[in-house]
Amino acid sequence: MLRVLGIDCGGSTTRAVLVEEGKPVWTGLGGPSNLSSSPNELTRKSITAAIEGCPDAAAVCGAFAGLITDNQKKAAEELLQPFFPQAPITAVTDFEAALVACGDDIDVCVLAGTGSLICSFGTNGALHRSGGRGYLLGDEGSAFQYGRDALLHFLDGPPDDISAQLVEGVTSAFGSAKKSEVIMAVYAAEDKAKRIAGLAEPFAEDALRGTLYALKSLRIHTSKLAHVVSQHLRQYHSKLKSARIGCQGGLWSSDVFRDIFAERLGFWCKVDDILVDFDLPAPVYGAAEIARRLL
Template identity: 30%
Template sequence: MTPAVLGLHIGGSKTHAVRSDDSGEGTGVEITEASANLSSVGHQGADAVLRRIASSVGTGVEAVCAGAAGADTPASRAVLSALLTEHFPGAKIDVVHDTRIVLAAAGLDAGAVVVAGTGSVAWGRNADGREARSGGYGYLLGDEGGAYSVVRDAVRESLREYYAGLEPGTLVQSLMAATASVDALQLMDSFYAKPEPDHWAGLAPLVLELAAEGDPAALRIQAEAAHHLAALARQVLGELGLELPLVMAGSLLVNHNGLSSAVARKVALEDPSSIRILTQPPVHGAVELARQLILP
């Protein structure tokens, strides 16, 4: 019998877990839970989520790999490793940044990834094992091009129109309707009253769908997001001297062709088709890395 392994993708908004009991594509248990991101929910919150996951996936897990957003320092990885060791005693544990599992999910050992989910980050590794990273500093210091940033730009657009004495455009009207705001000032108050990134990130599809319909304000915001995401990818590729492949992942790039196409054009103008979009959830990369922990 093939040993059971567990892959975890711990994002800013949710945790995706897959237990695999074979060496192929089949999975035993698949769970979507609340985020276990330490920087978002703290030690106690992460512990509670991981406890529920451990209860759901059952016993017999021999290896766990967690790809976690924000797992940037040895200290943060050590804390998460300790929690996983507590909930999966006896299992081999590995904690990596979530960009690493994207590369594995794409079936690559070397390459670069750019991720746009709640936040944004790019990371890569060349054939010699050297790594490079750009972005992923969190919503206070960066994450340009991510979902929170896109919505923040839309809120700024509402204020620009308000103070210019303009009637709210389609984007601003839609945003105010989605937030039950009577005007831009109430929208701004709401933004400051509940600034958590995952609360606002869910409105990013509204902005990008309006961009797909040709709304000028939404198109400007999409173009700005594409500019930032492409810059992250180019920095990593430049530092490592990598030729493509570049893998695009995260809900904004996977689900919104206008944004992903704009990023591809900015990174590889001559042949944007050579850039791929991740076709399966990143958690499957964590499953593969967990499986490698117990290979003979």
């Protein structure tokens, strides 16, 4: 049987999966490969690492965070082609792959990892999106936003209120627990978005401990993300009475973010009923499905 390769190129991690008859037969992992925020050479290295040792694929789809323009799409396909010279190749946005992975039962996909974005297919098959815009101009409710608040708490908070887990996370991400050195490392890092987003993990632990900064941040950012979902529903699915929301991305691995986001959706979204699914096939499988459609 023919094997197809999906590659999920994100702001923190690049994941690859080779699928045969709907089942994974090989997987790979690399670093960040956001087309808009990761340096070109870093993107190339991350993809190379993710697909190293991959058997031949009959078709390939790369799903890229930060894919905005047609020129970027062409460049991404040209980047992938030499690795699989005989295979048809396409590059799509990471959110399209995430939405495809959700399946037909989901109305709207909420993608939240290093960044965030809301997307859905319209009745005519058109792909609609809301939010996003990167960590400087948007990405509401993303791991970056929580990680940034955690980092600011580390820099500005009372020493006796800064958890050992947060200190450990900052030290691991930036090579020091000295505040001046951490600030320098943040601005010097090529992958600063990934490193800051990584602090969402100690942030979640702080939230579980009931730390005030984390609880405040959690309510603010989940509300902002839920509000973007409500705007998306009003603009693209105004006739829906019951909304099925699929949540994709690494942020949702923690119940800390799941529970309050589901509650905030109920507050912001003016529909009769909301079903939220956090346990869906990963976006990389959506990329593999898009690759299968090339055959």
